[in-house]
Amino acid sequence: MAKVLVVTSGKGGVGKTTSTAALGAALAQGGQSVVVVDFDVGLRNLDLVMGAERRVVFDLINVVQGVAKLPQALIRDKRLENLWLLPASQTRDKDALTDEGVGRVIGELRSRFDWILCDSPAGIERGATLAMRYADEAVIVTNPEVSSVRDSDRIIGMLDSKTVRAERGERVEKHVLITRYDPARAARGEMLNIDDILEILATPLLGIIPESQDVLKASNVGTPVTLNDADSAPARAYIDASRRLMGEQVAMVVPAERRGFMNRLLGRRAA
């Protein structure tokens, strides 16, 4: 059965788009048929991270407004044949999305894919509310810092009140994904640690993505991190998270970045 999953956060810049791409790719690598939908109208970026920005013709707004048909706007990933992208528009107003239009598109996507991953814009405005509106599950992306955690708490409140499921009296299944986690700095008290975050948010943990240069590297070459180097620490963390989404029991480890021999010789990198 199709599942609609929204990747959201309160604060911007915590890694929603990177996480959407990585989780989408990881689910597709696991054999699921997946579409990632960019809801960040006006500031589209998912197409860049997916490396499909050069193939965009029609976008979500065109489909919502009925200018284009859904198959015209869907872009198939070049590396994985069961991974698709529905890009956002940069030129349209974010108010161009309508509740009914989004509902119709999500309904159409449900009949074609196993997973529909919605990359939400940051904040609590209309765009974010529409992205989560039809969600069955939510991944709340959080950095180990107080502002991010507090905003995530606000978003969880919205997930419990503003979604179709919530209005029907059902639950949106929620998961917290902690990104940019550095165990060493957390140990020194420079970051919130995992327990504190989970205590504040009171939501089950989906995964911990370590701070790593691989993430930036992958997104700059337009490849989801799990496809770029499936063996890297963040990739392994995302793959574990995707298996948890599919209901598998995977032990939670904090994957540390593997250091090469030269790195070990040269000691710590400058942060």
Add this chain to the structure above:
Amino acid sequence: MDVRADTTRQLVRLRGRSYVAFVFSPVVPIVDWLGEIDATLARSPGYFVGKPIVLDLSAVDLSSAAIAHLLGSLGERNIRVLGIEGVEEERLAANMPPLLTGGRACVITRNEPAQKSEPEKPKPTSLLLETPVRSGQSIVFMEGDVTVLGSVGSGAEIVAGGSIHVYGTLRGRAMAGVNGNSNARIYCQRIEAELLAIDGYYQTAEEIDDSLRNRPAQAWLEGDTMKITPLN
């Protein structure tokens, strides 16, 4: 069995309806006045056709025979009089239009051809943009060409009825000839476009040859294929 059909009584329905009638007020000498009417008819022969006409005789003192003669003269000009007012009933014969009273004045505005106002400035057929077009901006100009002196950023969009000229780098989308103008072209100083379209035919960045990148280029339609070649 006795079948008795009731004759259903037909109801007479009375409805009010008002028409605007022309009122003719003849003045002496009647011959000159008729001459005026002839002049009007000469300019537009159908002017009084189908329009209700009321004759106001209050300004002149005509005998019954004179009224009959006047009606005859108007009849010759195909002007049919609906009613007469401003005269004693005794003077009207049985074959004349009925006496009307209680008419209310109204102003008839003639549909004069509107005064020619200032000749309208012809709409501009090209749009000049002196500043760069930024990501997220959408410039739509259906009337003609669009010229951009700066660059068109990635995620920006230019939609033109005519051709598109970019004197900087074209990184965003350019859609020319959207009104069905297949002769429209796209010119740019450096091509990095996300999408080029002319009259509905398009190519995405991926289909544009890499050897063209970063060079001056133009795109046009040849039948239903889009050609992109370097300039110079």
